[in-house]
Amino acid sequence: MQGTKTVAFHTLGCKLNYSETSSLSRLMEREGFEKKEFTDVADVYVINTCSVTDNADKECRQLVRRIQRKAPESVVVITGCYAQLKPKEIADIPGVDLVLGAAEKFNIVKHINELSKNDAAKICSCDIEDVTGFHSSYSINDRTRTFLKVQDGCDYTCSFCTIPMARGKSRSASIDAVLKDAQLLAASGAKEIVLTGINLGDFGKGPDGNAAAAINGRAENFYKLIQELDQVAGIERFRISSIEPNLLGNEIIEFVANSKKFMPHFHIPLQSGSNAVLGAMRRRYKRELYADRVGLIKALMPHCCIGVDVIVGFPGETDTHFKETYDFLHELEISYLHVFTYSERANTHALTLQPVVPVPLRNERNKTLRNLSYMKMQYFEQQHAGQTRKVLFENHNKNGMMEGYTDNYIRITTPYRHEWENQIIDWNL
CATH class of the missing domain: 2.40.50 (OB fold (Dihydrolipoamide Acetyltransferase, E2P))
Incomplete structure (x- = not known):
């Protein structure tokens, strides 16, 4: 691939993926590549994948087919979670030239330069246990709101989730490194930073995922991080992208309520409003704790926007369980929902659970909660009319x-x- 000059990117999935794609783009531009739109013809196409649902896998395949029709001689690189979980499956997709796992995505230029289009697809991956480094990533010049990755990986074992298998152990940047990134973003003209991670509230573990990072002899954590970021000159807004309810302590909520820079906006995954289903999901809290978190937020910040992740159709979810979830969300002072239809993921404990919820019923429940989300957001906006x-x-x-x-x-x-x-x-x- 010597002499390649143009590259185009497409991102599937979460805000953390967007931050990493932006960093990969800057990395390749520094190496002489010219960035193109994904709809243009380019020498190299990079697809940064998600694998939370079946739809993300299917979309990746569709994108590769589209590239093959448009630019059959171009090099196609697949990275991200899907690439780490199923590298051989991706390598077998006609048109794919290079598959980069979690440990190799930031060595992308080296691998592209060693490629030949007519070779069989090359897989550069490793066991996820061997992935220990932390790579700082942020989006810049792409949006007014910039996504800054401060944490990666997850040590939780939720029964439906493949992310620990795709991302590895929980690990973080140091507070000092995050502050330097924030100052760089401020100098670039960014007004708002969205803090992102796989399990953001678990911030504080060092790059190896084991020893806690330290500052002035004290262990770092997410609460200390936001206190330090609040002092960064030039950034007018911070948002917390998503934080587990069991890691959202009173001190974090109280800090945001009194901060002029941290916005009154939380996104808190729930996944189910039924304690029985939460137990089967291996979540680390019950609905009572979730309600307590929401109650404190609204008591301190009545104007606060609260978003919620919910999964419908999890194995064993009965009509009664779903009604518990619906009624729980209906009564809570939340603002909107991100509703996910459960899809079977390889090598997860949830595959062993019974009974399986029929797909049409899963889709029906999804539609019911999306309608509830629409009503919640309408009500939230109406509450602020005239302000x-x-x-x-x-x-x-x-x-x-x-x-x-x-x-x-x-x-x-x-x-x-x-x-x-x-x-x-x-x-x-």
């Missing part, structure tokens, strides 16, 4: 319109004005 809140507008002209978010995550769409790009504007809701 003036600060909106950060993004750097995009979308068919004559622009978008931004209030501090508490209400999306605003208005006719495009260049002078409002990356600016915080007082907005009457």
